[in-house]
Amino acid sequence: MTTGTHGADAREHTSDWLWYAGVAIAAGIWWLIYGQLIPFSEWATGLFPVDRHSHTGEAIAFFIYDVPKVLLLLTGIVFVTGVLRSWFSPEKTRAILAGKRQIWGYPLAALLGVLTPFCSCSSVPLFIGFVSAGIPLGVTFSFLIAGPMVGPVGLGLLYGLVGWQIATVYLVFGFTIATVAGVVLGRMGLERYLQDWVRELNAGPLGDLPEERLTMVDRLKTGAEQVREIVGKVWIWVLIGIGLGAAIHGYVPEEMMLRIMGGEAWWSVPAAVVVGVPMYTNAAGVIPIVEALLGKGAALGTTLAFMMSVIALSLPEMIILKQVLTLRLIAIFITVVATGILATGFLFNFLL
Amino acid sequence: MKTVKVYGPGCKRCEATETMIKDAATKLGIEVDVTKVTDPREIAMAGVMSTPGVSVDGKLVHTGGLPDAAKLEGWLAS
Numbered sequence: 001m002t003t004g005t006h007g008a009d010a011r012e013h014t015s016d017w018l019w020y021a022g023v024a025i026a027a028g029i030w031w032l033i034y035g036q037l038i039p040f041s042e043w044a045t046g047l048f049p050v051d052r053h054s055h056t057g058e059a060i061a062f063f064i065y066d067v068p069k070v071l072l073l074l075t076g077i078v079f080v081t082g083v084l085r086s087w088f089s090p091e092k093t094r095a096i097l098a099g100k101r102q103i104w105g106y107p108l109a110a111l112l113g114v115l116t117p118f119c120s121c122s123s124v125p126l127f128i129g130f131v132s133a134g135i136p137l138g139v140t141f142s143f144l145i146a147g148p149m150v151g152p153v154g155l156g157l158l159y160g161l162v163g164w165q166i167a168t169v170y171l172v173f174g175f176t177i178a179t180v181a182g183v184v185l186g187r188m189g190l191e192r193y194l195q196d197w198v199r200e201l202n203a204g205p206l207g208d209l210p211e212e213r214l215t216m217v218d219r220l221k222t223g224a225e226q227v228r229e230i231v232g233k234v235w236i237w238v239l240i241g242i243g244l245g246a247a248i249h250g251y252v253p254e255e256m257m258l259r260i261m262g263g264e265a266w267w268s269v270p271a272a273v274v275v276g277v278p279m280y281t282n283a284a285g286v287i288p289i290v291e292a293l294l295g296k297g298a299a300l301g302t303t304l305a306f307m308m309s310v311i312a313l314s315l316p317e318m319i320i321l322k323q324v325l326t327l328r329l330i331a332i333f334i335t336v337v338a339t340g341i342l343a344t345g346f347l348f349n350f351l352l
Numbered sequence: 353m354k355t356v357k358v359y360g361p362g363c364k365r366c367e368a369t370e371t372m373i374k375d376a377a378t379k380l381g382i383e384v385d386v387t388k389v390t391d392p393r394e395i396a397m398a399g400v401m402s403t404p405g406v407s408v409d410g411k412l413v414h415t416g417g418l419p420d421a422a423k424l425e426g427w428l429a430s
Contacts, residue, residue, distance in 0.1 A: 089416060090402045117416075121363035122403045124392040129401035197393055320361075323392050 019217045034072055041065035059250025066242045066288050070157060074238065074284050075227055077156035082226030085117040086219040090126055092116075097143070098133045103183070109139045110178040113146030120148075120316070124323050131194070132201060138186015145337060146178035149312040153230075154283030161291040169348075170304065177308070177340035184336050193329035234284050241285035245292035254297050263299035263352065269345035272302050273338055276309030286310045300352055305345030313337055354384045354428060355410070359395045360403035362388070365418055369404045372418070376425050384428065 045052060045061040052061065093116045097109055118126055123144065130140045150171055159167040191199065214222075248257075261268050279286075290307050294300070318330055325333070356373055360366030370386055377384040389395060398405065402416030406427070413427045 091415070094401065118402060119363065121361050122401070124361065125359075125395045125401050125403055128392065128396035132396065201393065201396060 016215075016217050019220050023220055030072060030076060033068070037065060037069050037072075040068070055250045057250075059246040062249040062292070063242055063246040066161070066245065066291075067239065069160065070238050070242060070284065070288060071231070071235065073157055073160045074153065074234070075231055077152050078227050078230045079223040081152045082117075082223035083219045085115060086214060086222045088112070088116045090116055090118055090122070090129065093143070094129055094133050094135065097130070097135045097139060101136055105136065105139045106142045106179045106182045106186070107175075109135075109142040109182065110146035110150075110175055113143040113178065114150050114152070116143075116147070118147070120320060123317070123320055127321070127324050128198060128201065131198065136186050137190055137194075138182045138184075140182075141185045141333065142178050142182025145181055145312060146175065148283075148314075148317075149178055149308065150174040151283055151311070154287060154307075154311055157284060157287040158290070161287055162294060166294075166300070169300075170307070173304070173344045174308065174312075177312075177337065177344065181336045181340050185333065188332065190329055190332065193326045193332070195324055195326060198324045234282055237281045237285035238288070241281060242288040245288035248289065248292040249295060252296055257293070257296040257298055261293060261298035261302045263301065263349040266346075266349075268299065268302045269305045269342055269349060272306035272345065273309045273341055276306045277313045277334070277338070278315055279310045280314050280316055281310060283311050299349050301345040301348030301350070304348060305341050308341045308344065309338065312341070354382060354408055356384050356386045356428075357389050357398075357407045358386065359389045359398055359400040359405035359407070359415075361392065361395070362390050363403065366404040369406065369418060372421065372424060373406070373428070376421065376428055380425060380429055382428055 041061060041064040044064045045057065048057070048060055050057045050060065052058075093112045096112065097105060127140060127144070130143070131137065155167055155171055158170055259265070261272070286307055290303055293303050293306075313334060318334070321330060354377075358366055358370050358373070360369070366388065370388060373384065373386055389398070395403065395405070398407065399412060400415050404414075404418075405412060405416075406414040406419060406424075408427050414423075
């Protein structure tokens with residue numbers, strides 16, 4: 001090693017060291033603040049000139065407690081996920097799934113759907129890339145359903161706000177729906193309902209880019225970049241969601257909730273799906289609403305159905321996919337996934 | 353004169369990538385012709401699966417996420 005490069009190397013090491021220390025310190029601060037949320041929110045609520053146990057007091061306390069909690073959880077989850085996902089890429093996933101026609105291609109695709117970094121704006125090139133590499137349509141669908149459905153943000157917030165039991169139920173059933181819906185769609189032989197140009201397309205070979213060698217610090221940077229991008233984008237949905245959750249928590253009478261979203265009313269599950277599909281928000285916005293609904297005695301099955309249809313079936317996503325799928329195929333896709341969601345909802349309302 | 357293409361459906365990152373390329377070209381004093389490719393068919397034909405993708409003089413050099421500024425200058429200079 002020459003002296004010239006040695007100086008640059010030393011500087012690199014200093015900045016590496018700063019990154020490790022920075023992440024460790026940030027994690028420590030995160031932990032300290034997270035532990036103080038209840039005293040903080042009670043103290044801050046006390047500053048408002050309202051009775052703590054009135055409707056307004058309850059709503060304010062919910063809001064003040066949930067905003068920092070959700071933002072902290074979101075930041076932590078997005079960072080950790082960003083770092084973990086830097087080991088995966090759509091290209092690697094495609095190589096793994098190509099030619100997997102056996103039945104376990106479906107759960108594998110669902111798993112990779114959770115681990116592979118991709119934004120909904122790339123779903124069209126990704127879809128074409130998969131299908132043209134000979135990945136069966138059903139396997140591709142398992143991948144595309146699992147991505148949003150069992151996303152780490154939704155799971156992590158569910159764990160933090162509602163509890164591990166329900167987070168686990170959601171994980172297991174979300175994963176099962178993604179897998180089974182893919183199998184069902186695959187069996188239906190839907191290739192003929194792709195848009196004509198997609199069927200005729202022989203996509204060029206993937207650009208044979210040498211794999212980039214990432215250092216641990218590159219991965220940490222990816223995580224930090226993700227935090228800036230995602231938290232910067234979804235915070236408004238988080239505030240709206242918590243606002244709605246606070247209103248439900250403070251003002252909606254329990255007997256009304258039981259009548260509308262209780263387990264007795266069989267129609268509440270399909271109604272939750274019908275309301276959930278056109279609602280466009282992300283997991284971070286919907287979980288505070290879920291928290292409030294469950295707290296007021298809404299049935300678990302109905303609430304799960306609502307949450308799953310909001311997160312997994314979104315109209316903007318369908319409009320993007322319209323470029324590659326015919327309306328008929330989109331309708332079949334929605335029907336199959338919605339059926340899985342309904343079944344989950346009914347099952348839990350029946351069991352509990 | 354380099355011909356650079358940015359493949360992507362028009363998301364924020366694709367626009368940011370285009371800006372980065374223009375800035376890098378100005379810095380290096382290289383003339384570039386940057387085209388944005390938004391048609392999904394063309395994106396697929398170029399072999400891009402994660403967007404934004406970048407090609408220089410017909411050769412794909414990058415896919416997925418914002419390119420690294422230093423590497424970008426390397427592609428433009430070579």
